Amino acid sequence: MGKTLTEKILGRKAGKDVQAGEVITVSPDYVLSHDNSAAIIQEFRKLGVEKVKAPEKIVIVLDHIVPASEEKYAQNHKSIREFVAEQGIPHFFDINAGICHQVLPEQGFALPGKVIVGSDSHTPSYGALGAFATGIGRTETACTWATDEIWLRVPETMRIDLSGRFRAGVFAKDLSLKIIGDHGAEMANYKAVEFAGPAAGDISVGSRLTLANMSAEMGAKNGYFAPDAKTLKWLEGRARGPFVAASSDPDARFESVLAYDLGLLEPQVACPHTVDNVKPIGAVAGKPVNQVLIGTCTNGRLEDLEAAAAIFRGRKVHSGVRVLVIPASWEVYRGALESGALAVLVDAGCVILNSGCGPCLGAHEGLMAAGEVCLSTSNRNFQGRMGHRDSEIYLASPATAAATAVAGKIADPREFA
């Protein structure tokens, strides 16, 4: 019997042959945390050890509330900076780097075959590059700092075979929403999701990051693409060290297999208040919005800002709408400056914010009042997530977001070609 990518990576780490269902203890390659490091430090102090066991494995990125919007967040950031200095943690990214899930790939931590755990639920993003990556809690992050090990159950794998090509106006985000809408928010709970099939190789690394990121909304433990030539090319000049890639064997055991023809998809929208409440664009077009958010770890990459700019070019944001644009990282920010995309967005009337999570998690930068509606390119539309509990969030692609911003109501990007 062959092995899945996940079984191979975790088996290598455990130093034995492993299969789905087994519980193993591994020493991860990297442990990610962000602004919540302040809370993790407090837990770590309770363990009675002076030093973290493997400082070179800890990666801390400040991204959730950057720059600090209130004194208490400033205090959190300060305590994190002090801890980083005290413990000699070499991989620290301050408020001028970007969202952790963009920074770790760009900075060459997210590599094929690596095991990465992170105190953030969208840690599975790094599967886009062939890593095993999964989200954990604060207490276990603190314990992993102290022990350099963590228990993991080897997950079963669901494979999603992709064929065909996206039509104009349809993107990876639409695919992810369609899958979640069809199968529900717990479709892959505790499982690995492999994106495969003849079209997988055509999908850009940016879009793979979107899909792996959204696997968290399927409930997945990890979501991934097998590393290929595209992966290796993207990693040139980025990889921090050697890596050994893994892929699923042809006779690996998959718990289930789904199939999607990209050519049959149309733009999708997740309606309030769950990510699996998904409708085709035609069913929700015309709904007035107050705010549009383009960015986040799901859709804040250069290809996303360019897809939005293609629609904003020569057009203006509708008078009743506020548009917030957040490049996912400084590399993306710089790329969008050079490509001219940012100038198009600014000319159209968008507000450009510092790279970070922005209002996605409801802590700062553009929260909503009661009764307001936002169309966002982010990954969650839970009640009250971006402000008042009586506000509403719709999720869609950057192109649908831009079309909506121009129209003042939810709109089909294919009508703005």
Place this chain on the structure above:
Amino acid sequence: MSQGKVWKYGDNVNTDVIFPGRYTYQIMPPEEMAKHAMEDLDPEFAGSVRAGDVVVAGKNFGCGSSREQAAACLKAAGVQAVVAKSFARIYFRNAINLGLAVLACDEAVDLLEKGDAVDIDFAGDEIRSPKGTFRFLPLPASVIGILEAGGLLEYTKKKLEKE
């Protein structure tokens, strides 16, 4: 064994409604977290929940973010267990790591209603109520050690002391 009342909710109860994002990056003691428990799902909950009460919900309880406060706030509010059809994986880990019992039992979820009195017998893997006695799936052996130690911090502390 201890007795409490049922608080009943539906499928996909997410971490944002259990513990809203506007508080997630504020560091606060557990008793303060308890005041915001279920704030965006059931404003009545935090003021009326009593020690020993049980949260009963459908599929995928705790889906969404990795925020540990979504487990900590219920524990601090006195909730003795969450009984659901299934749990989102990070929530399951967080609950175990903090010593909050998370029990999977379809039948109990189908029959129990808000306000029902329940006893949970952890040693016997049973939930008892006037509506019937329900067996829940015993927790995996791999995590019982963590629960027995009183959570992952205590478990890890003991392990580090031995080294």
